[in-house]
Amino acid sequence: MEDHIEKILFTAHQISERITELASEITLNFSPYTITNNEEALLSSNSSWAAPVVVGVATGAFLFLADLVRKIKLPISVDFVRVESYGSGTVSSGKPKISCDLKIDVTGKHVILVEDIVDTGNTLSCLIKHLKSKGASSISVCTLLDKPSKRKVNFELVGEGKFYCGFECPDYFVVGYGLDFAELYRNLPYVGILKPEMYS
Ligand code: 5GP
Ligand code: MG
Ligand code: MG
Numbered sequence: 001m002e003d004h005i006e007k008i009l010f011t012a013h014q015i016s017e018r019i020t021e022l023a024s025e026i027t028l029n030f031s032p033y034t035i036t037n038n039e040e041a042l043l044s045s046n047s048s049w050a051a052p053v054v055v056g057v058a059t060g061a062f063l064f065l066a067d068l069v070r071k072i073k074l075p076i077s078v079d080f081v082r083v084e085s086y087g088s089g090t091v092s093s094g095k096p097k098i099s100c101d102l103k104i105d106v107t108g109k110h111v112i113l114v115e116d117i118v119d120t121g122n123t124l125s126c127l128i129k130h131l132k133s134k135g136a137s138s139i140s141v142c143t144l145l146d147k148p149s150k151r152k153v154n155f156e157l158v159g160e161g162k163f164y165c166g167f168e169c170p171d172y173f174v175v176g177y178g179l180d181f182a183e184l185y186r187n188l189p190y191v192g193i194l195k196p197e198m199y200s
Helices: 012-030 044-048 062-069 122-133
Strands: 005-010 033-036 039-042 053-058 077-084 097-100 110-118 138-146 163-168 191-194
Touching: 012 062, 012 138, 012 163, 053 062, 053 122, 062 110, 077 122, 097 122, 110 122, 122 138
Parallel strands: 053 077, 053 110, 110 138, 138 163
Antiparallel strands: 005 191, 033 039, 077 097
16 A cells, blocks of 8 residues: 555654644643643633534544544543545535534534545535534634645634644645545555556
């Protein structure tokens, strides 16, 4: 399988280190504690604190989500949605469809959407509208990769929601660490570029 890869863009080690940083940011931003003089003090507004719901976009986000949530030091819930837009090709259909909805009720909850990669923005825009209509009180996005040069649709975060991004990705079709070509290569521990002859 390794010989199908032209170039490694992000190694397993780089990914792991970056996830540690993202998880610390998320832990800090969603913490019900303030940390003063090395003592953790509960915020006075703690009575309204609700565990964030981390929602992975299946299938691509499964490894990223698994590694990320293990480094978040807060009680959280985990759920998945399934969105289809790519089929087996390398060009987005531009019409994402939610083919499997959440199990958890997100009304009044802080949602963190976890994606493998943001490309045109169609998938996130569709999902954010959907979660907003369900009454999520904030919607953040945490994506491993972002290809800002490919953006066609701008999505708006909801409430206090923030955008967390692992790495900016150059404009190649990438595979590995959850990302597939025709449902293959998701199990590579790194993100890389597939050799052109593998597409045919
Ligand atoms: P968007 O809706 O933003 O155009 O695309 C989002 C989805 O398209 C991602 O969640 C991912 O599944 C797929 N995608 C976009 N770019 C790539 C890429 O370079 N490689 C792979 N394997 N999937 C991609
Ligand atoms: Mg995805
Ligand atoms: Mg795919």
